[in-house]
Amino acid sequence: MSGLHLKDLTATYGASQALFGVDLDIAEGEVVALMGRNGMGKTTTVKAICRMIPSGGTLTFAEADLHALPSHRVARLGIGLVPEGRRCFRDLTVEENLVAAARPGDWTRDRVTAMFPRLGERLTQRAASLSGGEQQMLAIGRALMTNPRLLILDEATEGLAPIVRQEIWSAIRSLKDKTRLSILLIDKSIRELASVSDRAVILERGRTVWSGAMADLGTDISERYVGV
Ligand code: ATP
Numbered sequence: 001m002s003g004l005h006l007k008d009l010t011a012t013y014g015a016s017q018a019l020f021g022v023d024l025d026i027a028e029g030e031v032v033a034l035m036g037r038n039g040m041g042k043t044t045t046v047k048a049i050c051r052m053i054p055s056g057g058t059l060t061f062a063e064a065d066l067h068a069l070p071s072h073r074v075a076r077l078g079i080g081l082v083p084e085g086r087r088c089f090r091d092l093t094v095e096e097n098l099v100a101a102a103r104p105g106d107w108t109r110d111r112v113t114a115m116f117p118r119l120g121e122r123l124t125q126r127a128a129s130l131s132g133g134e135q136q137m138l139a140i141g142r143a144l145m146t147n148p149r150l151l152i153l154d155e156a157t158e159g160l161a162p163i164v165r166q167e168i169w170s171a172i173r174s175l176k177d178k179t180r181l182s183i184l185l186i187d188k189s190i191r192e193l194a195s196v197s198d199r200a201v202i203l204e205r206g207r208t209v210w211s212g213a214m215a216d217l218g219t220d221i222s223e224r225y226v227g228v
Contacts, residue, residue, distance in 0.1 A: 007058035036203035080148030105147025133164030
């Protein structure tokens with residue numbers, strides 16, 4: 001299977017176990033929402049995929065066993081992460097941030113700035129002086145510059161003004177419509193998640209408790225596990 005495949009994934013923080021059996025599959029070109037209340041293991045799942053914490057069970061991407069790889073090799077395999085908290089190099093300019101992330105492929109500085117024109121207007125500005133929304137666009141741009149096959153967005157719209165959130169959602173929609181990128185989304189806006197995702201996977205206490213087509217996610221399930 002060419003995409004991402006997690007089966008019975010477990011993960012620990014030191015002596016404390018946080019994941020107890022996460023099942024999650026993303027095929028090429030698919031958009032999957034990872035859902036669940038606070039503290040249920042969404043970010044921990046992302047950290048395990050990116051090999052930032054010890055994990056067990058099945059974890060494969062593009063048929064490679066991620067458990068056999070150190071974290072820097074995960075990015076090279078084609079997994080681009082936009083972590084919680086919009087990380088970029090604050091002392092570098094927008095352009096330097098983008099160029100530093102670049103790997104060969106279709107995504108170039110010009111393609112990123114066509115998607116986020118605000119970044120194009122601020123290429124020589126230091127990242128630290130950008131607004132929160134612009135920093136988030138830069139974090140997404142940096143991940144795209146690595147030319148990933150799977151893009152993971154962990155709370156990419158968190159804390160942003162509604163108008164900026166809309167810009168990020170429309171960028172995600174255009175990635176879905178115009179590329180073959182697989183996307184894993186974590187976000188608090190259930191409405192936006194539902195409108196862009198093909199499938200949903202719901203976690204409760206570190207376990208997958210529901211997965212299926214977004215269209216089949218009824219209000220009974222969302223009330224029970226997501227709280228809406
Ligand atoms: P949120 O929406 O609040 O970010 P989440 O679903 O992403 O929630 P996680 O951050 O993955 O949840 O947390 C899952 C569990 O792991 C929680 O019980 C949390 O307390 C625990 N946990 C998270 N980070 C650490 C850490 N660095 N050390 C120890 N335990 C942690």
